Amino acid sequence: MEFLERDVKKMSSLSYTEDLEGTQSYACEDCKTIIYPYMKRYCRECVKPNLEHLPIFCCECRTPIEYKTDYLLDNNEVSELPQVYLLCNCSKGLWLPLERGSTIMTFKDWYLCNPAPSRYANNNEIYFTKCQQKEEDLFLQSYIKANIDPNQRMGGELESLAKDYYKLCHDTISLNLKLGLFNLFLTHQLGYRLGSLNSGLNNSIKDLVEYSSPVFWEDYVSTYFDSCIVRIDRLMDKSSHTHTNSYQTYSDRYLEHYHEQESKSEICEIDSRLSEIRDQYIAHDDRRFNPEVLQEGLTILCGFYTNKVLKSINTLNEMQGLKIVFSYDPRETLLDPGIAMPILKITDNELERYKHEATFSAPK
Secondary structure, three states: EOOOOOHHHOOHHHHHHHHHOOOEEEEEEOOOOOEOOOOOOEEEEEEEOOOEOOOOOOOOOOHHHHEEEEEEEEEOOEEEEEEEEEOOOOOOEEEEEEEEEEOOOOOOEOOOOOOOOHHOOOOOOOOEEOOOOOOOEEEEHHHHHHHHHOOOHHHHHHHHHHHHHHHHHHHHHHHHHHHHHHHHHHHHOOOOOOOOEEEEEOOHHHHHHHHEEEEHHHHHHHHHHHHHHHHHHOOOOOOOOOOOOHHHHHHHHHHHOOOHHHHHHHOOOOOOHHHHHHHHHHOOOOOOOHHHHHHHHHHHHHHHHHHHHHHHHHHHHHHHHOOEEEOOOOOOOOOOOOOOHHHHHOOOHHHHHHHHHHHHOOOO
């Protein structure tokens, strides 16, 4: 998402490092003493850690600016990672984090980014800029609530249904993340794709896996496998009448209000191979780690996710008239977005420390 320099200059902005991090202050809940940054994290008057974080106020509406995260809608595609943003009470009080880049024509434009929690992890200067857009136009949770009840038939149930559908969407996206990590770590365990990934790691991923010991890594990878099976099984459950976190149960609840949409509500059937995998790997605790078997299971799970799970959530989108699409490939490497990187970086740092100690402790 790109913003022109001339437009950004007209918008209100807050510096991520100076305004949002540099002015972090607190008030004592007992005596209301203000505690500023870099001071001890307790009230010197009361000698208590009863601190309440003080918000930043919008210069236009004079209301606190709220820090939020949600999935971004970009050309109706739902992002696979949550996006950080700010919100105030202005009619269009959406603040998006932008960083400046350069185009091939050397004009400086601004691009949407996702700042890391630490100022030291961000490469460029970041500004939260009030972009004169509505939250419901760009973020999933508010978009769902604003659009799933066009004829206002739900009444008091709107809040509950909107919340449940957002959780379904969240679980669908989270499943993609789990499958992606399972794929990344399993394939590297097998020795695949061990070339340069521009990851910034000092050691190859193969070294990190081997350093972690086979027992740890086998258990770690198997945990993702178990989690993916359980998540798919729950989403595709057609038997439960009380469990709201499945496509079929949600569909039935929505059709109670919009029964004319029934022709668009067909949810995919669960794959028999998934049941076999579940019975073999979840119901029995006597299995042994077998990368080849897990690789076959990963192929089945990824195919089922792409052809059945995503199709089911998009069926519900169409039934409700939501102009959003879920389209992910869990087999893409998740190093660049920084999902797998923290896990690998911890091992990388430990391996470097171990090498350093071994070098200096070696006999001369």
